[in-house]
Amino acid sequence: MxxxxxxxxxxxxxxxxxVYDETRLVNLVSYVNDLACRVGFNVLFTLKPQTFPDILELLSPYLDGFSVSSLFEARFVRDALEKPGPLHITTPGIRSDQIDAIAEACDYIAFNSLSQWTMFKGAVRDKVYCGLRINPQLSFVEDGRYDPCREHSKLGVPLVEMAALARRQDGLLANITGVHFHTNCDSRTFDPLLETVRHLDATAPELLRMIEWINLGGGYLFPEIGDRVPLARAVDILWSKYGLEVFLEPGSGIVRxxxxxxxxxxxxxxxxxxxxxxxxxxxxxxxxxxxxxxxxxxxxxxxxxxxxxxxxxxxxxxxxxxxxxxxxxxxxxxxxxxxxxxxxxxxxxxxxxxxxxxxxxxxxxxxxxxxxxxxxxxxxxxxxxxxxxxxxx
Ligand SMILES: Cc1ncc(COP(=O)(O)O)c(C=O)c1O
Known part of the structure; x- marks a missing residue:
């Protein structure tokens, strides 16, 4: 409708x-929720595209949690909703004067770089699920301004580096329980997601074996994608081969x-x-x-x-x-x-x-x-x- x-x-x-349409919003989020139940992933709504509290409240019953990009977004969702569910955060912008409050407000932190992780692991250990954002080094977005996998990207640890650390069981990865990637924008097919998961499976199996959860980001226009098989295959690889709990964090696909x-x-x-x-x-x-x-x-x-x-x-x-x-x-x-x-x-x-x-x-x-x-x-x-x-x- x-x-x-x-x-x-x-x-x-x-x-x-x-003017937002409540019926349309509920239809969109329940569509994604239904797909998540069938395929076997958790749906987080990312606050990046939409923060209006009444909209968050409307979406909340159909979600497994939210994802945020800053301390303020994390505080806001906690203020706006009585039970927002688990909060995930990833951002290149963690400041040392905010890390304690971030660890207080969030449940999962995917650190954006190894140096960010090294700086803050002492402050967050035992308080949150710690992960790392990775850059799968597989581009799908033509315009470099919006491509998280561009050369010299500031978003995530390059996959080859992560794969090498995992292969030699480097102590730097101790206490890392998950990984996050986000590599697409307005995609009308789930093929890139499957391609990325296959790429991880082929390049970094040791990494996938040592973690418990994986966040596949957003960037997919769910209601416009007819063929859901690649999504199901991607989740299946992560779940049946590695036993991973899978999260997706769509934004535009739910509210646009x-x-x-x-x-x-x-x-x-x-x-x-x-x-x-x-x-x-x-x-x-x-x-x-x-x-x-x-x-x-x-x-x-x-x-x-x-x-x-x-x-x-x-x-x-x-x-x-x-x-x-x-x-x-x-x-x-x-x-x-x-x-x-x-x-x-x-x-x-x-x-x-x-x-x-x-x-x-x-x-x-x-x-x-x-x-x-x-x-x-x-x-x-x-x-x-x-x-x-x-x-x-
Ligand atoms: C890390 C991350 N997750 C999720 C999203 C949401 O993407 P979209 O609104 O395209 O679904 C973005 C968008 O930039 C993002 O950077």
């Missing part, structure tokens, strides 16, 4: 707005299709032969549009529609543009423009550039009603600008 589109045009919505950004046309004019429609939102409310330079999906767009517009954001940046879109009906002042597939990496990355207010957050409930969940105001902007003169130094 798709996101409830009617609700997105509801007149009562104050735009710009981020469950939310939209709803905006309103606030100006229309001609510019060098094209009609520009300025919206009350901006690429800064969905920063990946600008970062990755992709054109987001808009409801009602038709390839050859007679009414064409350059949809523009409302900030001073000339390149604050969404792209050219055609519609069968003309846009007017006050028309709604709805960007879909906005559930991941929007709310966590949006910012206040130019002082444009952030979108209000609404949920479309299971009965189809719209509930305002959070509004931002001038005071939030002022605080973000450092305007709180009573802040402690």
């Amino acid at each position: 798709e996101i409830n589109k009617d609700s997105l045009f509801d007149e009562s919505i104050d735009t710009p707005a981020f 299709d469950a939310a939209a950004i709803v905006s309103t046309v606030i100006d229309i004019f001609e510019s060098d032969g094209k009609t520009v429609a300025v919206l009350d939102t901006t690429v800064n409310h969905m920063p990946e549009v600008f970062e990755y330079q992709f054109q987001p999906n808009v409801l009602g767009q038709t390839e050859n529609g007679p009414h064409r517009y350059l949809l523009a954001g409302c900030t001073c940046l000339a390149g604050d543009l969404f792209g050219e879109y055609a519609f069968s009906e003309p846009l007017e002042m006050g028309s709604r423009v709805v960007f879909t597939d906005m559930g991941a990496y929007t709310t966590v990355k949006w910012h206040w550039f130019n002082g444009v207010n952030l979108p209000a957050i609404y949920s479309c409930t299971k009965t189809g009603g719209l509930v305002p969940r959070k509004r931002f105001a001038y005071e939030d902007f002022a605080a973000q600008c450092g305007g709180d003169c009573h802040a402690t130094l």
Whole structure:
């Protein structure tokens, strides 16, 4: 079932707005949960793409835990949920003044490098399950900016190095109970996951034999992947050959299709032969549009529609543009423009550039009603600008 589109045009919505669909979210997370039960892995939701507490609460009953990237994310999930389940963390950014609090808040730490492990093992031993992030040195992402397996990667210990340490039973690996890898992004097939697991099996069997758990990361768009056999084979190798407990930590695959950004046309004019429609939102409310330079999906767009517009954001940046879109009906002042597939990496990355207010957050409930969940105001902007003169130094 798709996101409830009617609700997105509801007149009562104050735009710009981020509207998430509770039914769609539950459908997506239960789909992954069901697959996990059949195939035999644990599902963690990673907070990277979405941290809104009501969404975390909605997902929580279908999850085996959460994964986080910082002490603040770990504290937040513990504050937001009564029983979040086990928390996993991996980050290149562990600081010595945070390690005790991280060990307090998290249950599993996958250290990002051997030096990070050496620095902090004394502080965490006996408090958490200790693991290492590995770099399987098998790239699937073309753009090097997003490829954790790129040359000179900062993410994880190179597999060849780990394999050599495990082969000679190096004391450096004492107390390491698991490994973590994350190597993909928006994949519509599980083939790379199986290829990576086969690569580990062939290159580092001694490593897999000495650990108890393995976290296969995120990067897979679960609901869009028809062939689940490679996933089942990958988990089967790890479980039946090595007895490993397997975790996956999807983000986008659970939340991306469950939310939209709803905006309103606030100006229309001609510019060098094209009609520009300025919206009350901006690429800064969905920063990946600008970062990755992709054109987001808009409801009602038709390839050859007679009414064409350059949809523009409302900030001073000339390149604050969404792209050219055609519609069968003309846009007017006050028309709604709805960007879909906005559930991941929007709310966590949006910012206040130019002082444009952030979108209000609404949920479309299971009965189809719209509930305002959070509004931002001038005071939030002022605080973000450092305007709180009573802040402690
Ligand atoms: C370590 C790790 N795990 C999980 C994820 C989630 O990936 P996605 O949202 O593509 O599923 C990411 C994304 O960058 C990541 O870096």
